[in-house]
Amino acid sequence: xxxxxxxxxxxxxxxxxxxxxxxxxxxxxxxLALGLAxxxxxxxxxxxxxxxxxxxxxLVPWVLGVGTAAAAPRVYAHAYVLGAVFFLxxxxxxxxxxxxxxxxxxxxxxxxxxxxACPLRHAVRRRRMPLAIVLPIIWTGGELLRAVVISGFPWFxxxxxxxxxxxxxxxxxxxxxxxxxFVIASVNGAVADVILAxxxxxxxxxxxxxxxxxxxxxxxxxxxxxxxxxxxxFRLNQDTITEGPRLAVIQGDYLETVAxxxxxxxxxxxxxxxxxxxxxxxxxxxxxxxxxxxPACLNVEFRTLPPSDMLRLRWMRQSFDDSVNFxxxxxxxxxxxxxxxxxxxxxxxxxxxxxxxxxFPRPFDLRCDVRSHNSAFVxxxxxxxxxxxxxxxxxxxxxxxxxxxxxxxxxxxWLNAMTPYSxxxxxxxxxxxxxxxxxxxxxxxxxxxRAYRFGVPICYEDVMPYVAREFTAGRDGxxxxxxxxxxxxxxxxxxxxxxxxxxxxxxMRAVENRVGIARSVNTGISGFxxxxxxxxxxxxxxxxAGTGHGAGxxxxxxxxxxxxxxxxxxxxxxxxxxxxxxxxCYLDYVIVRAIAGRREAAEAAAAGCGGGNDGVTAExxxxxxE
Numbered sequence: 001x002x003x004x005x006x007x008x009x010x011x012x013x014x015x016x017x018x019x020x021x022x023x024x025x026x027x028x029x030x031x032l033a034l035g036l037a038x039x040x041x042x043x044x045x046x047x048x049x050x051x052x053x054x055x056x057x058x059l060v061p062w063v064l065g066v067g068t069a070a071a072a073p074r075v076y077a078h079a080y081v082l083g084a085v086f087f088l089x090x091x092x093x094x095x096x097x098x099x100x101x102x103x104x105x106x107x108x109x110x111x112x113x114x115x116x117a118c119p120l121r122h123a124v125r126r127r128r129m130p131l132a133i134v135l136p137i138i139w140t141g142g143e144l145l146r147a148v149v150i151s152g153f154p155w156f157x158x159x160x161x162x163x164x165x166x167x168x169x170x171x172x173x174x175x176x177x178x179x180x181x182f183v184i185a186s187v188n189g190a191v192a193d194v195i196l197a198x199x200x201x202x203x204x205x206x207x208x209x210x211x212x213x214x215x216x217x218x219x220x221x222x223x224x225x226x227x228x229x230x231x232x233x234f235r236l237n238q239d240t241i242t243e244g245p246r247l248a249v250i251q252g253d254y255l256e257t258v259a260x261x262x263x264x265x266x267x268x269x270x271x272x273x274x275x276x277x278x279x280x281x282x283x284x285x286x287x288x289x290x291x292x293x294x295p296a297c298l299n300v301e302f303r304t305l306p307p308s309d310m311l312r313l314r315w316m317r318q319s320f321d322d323s324v325n326f327x328x329x330x331x332x333x334x335x336x337x338x339x340x341x342x343x344x345x346x347x348x349x350x351x352x353x354x355x356x357x358x359x360f361p362r363p364f365d366l367r368c369d370v371r372s373h374n375s376a377f378v379x380x381x382x383x384x385x386x387x388x389x390x391x392x393x394x395x396x397x398x399x400x401x402x403x404x405x406x407x408x409x410x411x412x413x414w415l416n417a418m419t420p421y422s423x424x425x426x427x428x429x430x431x432x433x434x435x436x437x438x439x440x441x442x443x444x445x446x447x448x449x450r451a452y453r454f455g456v457p458i459c460y461e462d463v464m465p466y467v468a469r470e471f472t473a474g475r476d477g478x479x480x481x482x483x484x485x486x487x488x489x490x491x492x493x494x495x496x497x498x499x500x501x502x503x504x505x506x507x508m509r510a511v512e513n514r515v516g517i518a519r520s521v522n523t524g525i526s527g528f529x530x531x532x533x534x535x536x537x538x539x540x541x542x543x544x545a546g547t548g549h550g551a552g553x554x555x556x557x558x559x560x561x562x563x564x565x566x567x568x569x570x571x572x573x574x575x576x577x578x579x580x581x582x583x584x585c586y587l588d589y590v591i592v593r594a595i596a597g598r599r600e601a602a603e604a605a606a607a608g609c610g611g612g613n614d615g616v617t618a619e620x621x622x623x624x625x626e
Contacts, residue, residue: 023199023404024070031065031074035082043090045161047500055161059139059306060190064195066117067124076114083110088158090497094477097256097398097492099420108302109146109153116142119582122589124196131189131196132217134585136224139185140178141582144575147465151396155501156465163504166234169511169533174231176411177508178575183224190214190221197471214582223363240514244483244560245444245452248279248290248516251539253528253551256491258420265333268294273340275553280348282555285444287344288520291355291374291459291487295330296337298377300385302359303335309361342386345379351442352379355458355487358390367405371432376456376487378440387441390434391458393467400430437470441479452482452560457509459488462517463502465572468509473568482560483516484509490525499524507533512567516559527554531561 025031029146032545041058044051062082068077088105098459101250124136139158141259147154159180162168171179197214210439263271272293279287297303306327338354345352358373365371373390380386394400403412416422421429439453455471462484474480486506491501503525510517510529517529527538538548 011529022041023068025065025068028074028078031069031078032081034061034065035078035324036085039086039089041081042086042156045158046090046156047497047504050161050500052161052165055184056187057191058158058193059185060122060195063120063135063188063192066121067192067196069121069129072121075117079113080110080116085155086110086560090611093493093496094516095499096494100446101397101418101420105153107372108150112142112146116582119585119589122592123585126592127588128213130217130220131192131212132186132221133189135189135192136182136185137578138585139579140182140575141579143178143181144572145577151393152464154465155505157181157505159508160501160504163507163533164535166533167229167237169507170235171228171230171569172508172511173235173514173563175574176512176567176572178572178578180228180508181486182574183221183228185554186221186224193217197426200277221440240562241559242562243448244516244558245285245442246283246446246555246556246557247286247288247485247528248276248282248284248553249518249520249526249528249539250275250279250290250293250553251520251524251551252290252293252491252522253524253593254491255494256489256522256523257468261491265294267395269337269340271551273344275551276344276352279553280350281557284350284555285443285446286351286353286485287348288485288487288518289352289354290509290520290522290526291376293354293522294337296334296356297359298331298334298338298341298354298356298386299358299360299375299388301361303331303338305331305361341377341379345365345381346383349381349445351381353456353485353487354379355489357396358388359459368428373434374431374458376458376485378442378456380442389438389440389456389458389462392434392437392463392470393461394431394433395460400433404430405426437467439471453483454483455481456485456487458486462488462506464520465509466510468513468515469568469571472513472515473571477562477564477569479514479515479568483518483558485519486517486519488519488521489523490521493523495523503527503535513569514561514565515562516561518558524550528556528558530559531563 037171038058038061041054043049045058062079065078066075069078084107086105087109091102091106094105097106119597120131120134120138123129123138124131143154143157146152154177157177159169159172159177162180168180168183171183176181193210193214194217197210200210215533252268252272253270261268268588272289276287276289298539334356341352341354341457355374355376359377360371360373362369362371374394375391376389377386378388391399396402398421401412401416401419402407403415416428416430419429421427437455438454441451441453443449443451455468457467459472468484471481471484472479488502490502493499499521502521503519506517507529509515510531511533514531516531518527519529520526520598524540525538526534530536537554537556539552540553
C-alpha cells in the first residue's frame with residue numbers, strides 16, 4: 001500500500017469516535033431503532049392518544065442517533081426514513097379524501113428531517129454546542145418552513161400536543177405556537193445533553209467538555225421552561241376577559257366522499273333546521289352552521305342569473321350533460337335556502353352564519369367564464385343580502401390546482417386530471433381566492449345591541465397562523481375583530497384523530513391573538529375556545545375516539561379579550577429568527593467542510609510527494625467525509 005493510501009485509511013478509523021463523544025454508532029439497525037422510537041413517542045403526543053408529557057423526550061432517541069452515528073450518509077438516510085414513516089402513519093386520515101395521493105405530501109414533508117439533521121450534527125460534533133440550545137433553533141425553523149413553503153402545512157407541531165396545558169400555551173401571544181415548540185425542543189435537547197455527558201464520563205477522552213455542555217444546556221432549558229410557566233401563570237391571572245355575545249354552534253355528523261355525502265341535501269337541511277329551532281330556545285345572538293352544511297350557491301349573482309345568460313357559459317356546457325336542468329334546479333334550491341335562512345334570522349332576531357359557494361358568471365372572460373369561491377354568508381335579522389367573506393387561503397388539490405393560468409397551463413391540465421374531484425379532468429373545480437381578510441359586524445340583542453366585529457376563517461384557514469393574525473391585526477395598532485368564527489367540514493376524513501388535531505391547532509390561534517373562537521364543524525369538534533385557550537361547551541367531545549364526535553348543538557357566551565398581542569403586531573418574528581440562525585449554522589457547516597476538505601487535499605498531496613503527515617486530526621477527517 002502506498003503512503004498516500006495509509007494516510008487516507010488511518011484517520012478514517014480514528015474519526016469514527018470523536019474525543020468528546022466517546023461513542024460512535026455504526027449499526028444501521030440501531031439507528032433505525034432510535035428513529036422508530038422517536039416516531040412512536042412523537043405519534044403518541046397527538047390525538048387520538050394525546051400523552052403530552054412524552055413531548056419532552058420524543059426527539060431524544062433521534063437526536064442521539066444524529067449526533068453519534070459514525071457515518072453522515074446513514075444519518076440523512078435514516079432521518080428521511082424517520083420522517084416518511086411518521087407522516088405516512090399520522091396523516092393516514094388524509095387518505096380518506098385523497099386516497100393514495102396523500103403519500104406524496106408525506107414524502108415531501110419527510111425532507112425536513114434530513115434538512116434539520118445536517119446542521120444539528122454539525123453543531124454537536126464540530127462546534128460542540130449544547131443540544132438544548134441548537135435543537136430548538138433548528139426545530140423551530142423547520143416548523144416554520146413547513147408552514148410556509150408550497151402553500152404550507154403547519155400540522156404536528158410540538159406545541160399542538162400542549163393545547164390543554166394552559167400555562168405553557170400563554171407564551172404563544174408573544175412568540176406564536178413556535179415559541180411553545182421551542183421550549184419543548186429545548187427540554188429534549190437538555191435530556192440528550194445529559195445522556196451524552198454520562199456516556200462521555202466513562203468512554204470519552206474529553207469528558208469535561210460534555211459535562212460543561214450539559215450544565216449549560218440544562219440551565220438554558222430550565223430557564224426557558226421556568227420563564228414560560230411564570231409568564232403563563234401571570235397571563236392566566238390577568239383580568240382582561242369579558243362576556244361576549246351568546247352563540248349557538250350547530251354540528252352535523254355527515255361523512256363526505258368524492259361520490260357524495262352520507263345523506264341527501266334535503267335531509268341535511270331538515271336536520272340542521274331542527275337543531276337551529278331547538279337552539280333558538282336559548283335565545284342566541286348568532287347561529288353558526290358549518291362550511292357547506294348542505295350544498296347551495298347563495299350569492300345574488302347566481303340566484304338571479306337568467307337561463308339565457310347561463311347558456312353562454314362554456315363552463316356549464318363542458319361540465320354537465322344536462323346543464324340547463326342542473327342549473328335551474330340548483331338555482332331554485334339555493335333561492336329556497338336563502339329564503340329559509342333570511343326568514344329564520346328575522347324571526348329569531350339573530351344572525352345566521354353559514355358556509356356555502358359563491359358563483360359568479362363572467363361570459364366575456366376568455367380565461368375563465370365562471371369564478372367560484374368558498375364563502376361564509378352572514379344573514380342579518382334586518383334582512384337584505386347577506387354579508388360575505390370569500391376564503392383567501394385555498395387548499396392545494398382540494399380547492400385549487402396550481403398553474404391554472406400562465407405558461408404552465410398544460411401542467412395544470414395534467415394535475416387537474418389526476419385529482420378525484422375533476423372527474424378525470426372533465427371539470428375544472430378550482431376556486432378563486434377572496435380579495436381581503438375583512439371584518440364582519442353584528443349586534444348582540446342579549447346585550448342591548450352591543451356591536452361586535454368578527455372574522456370567519458373557513459376550514460383549514462384556522463390552521464394557518466397568518467390568517468388569524470391578518471383578521472386580528474389592525475394597522476392603527478388596535479384589534480380589528482373581537483372574535484373569530486371557524487366553519488369547517490371535517491367529514492372528508494372519517495372518524496378518527498383528525499378532528500381533535502384540528503381543534504388543537506385552532507386553540508393556538510385563540511391564544512396567539514387573544515380572541516375567542518367559536519367553531520362549527522361537520523363531524524366535529526365544534527364548541528368554544530376562550531382567548532386563554534380554555535375549551536368549553538364542546539359538542540359530543542365525551543364520545544370515544546374513533547367513533548365521531550356526535551351531532552347536535554351547543555349554546556354559550558363567547559369570550560372577548562381587550563389585549564392586543566405582540567404576536568398580532570409582529571407575527572412570526574421569533575420563528576423567522578430561528579430559521580435565520582438555522583441558515584447561519586448550515587452555512588457554517590458548508591464553510592467548515594470546505595476548509596477541511598482543502599486541508600486534507602493539501603496534506604494528501606504533501607504525503608504523495610514524500611512529505612508525509614500522520615498528524616491529521618480526527619475532526620479534520622470527519623469534516624472531509626461529511
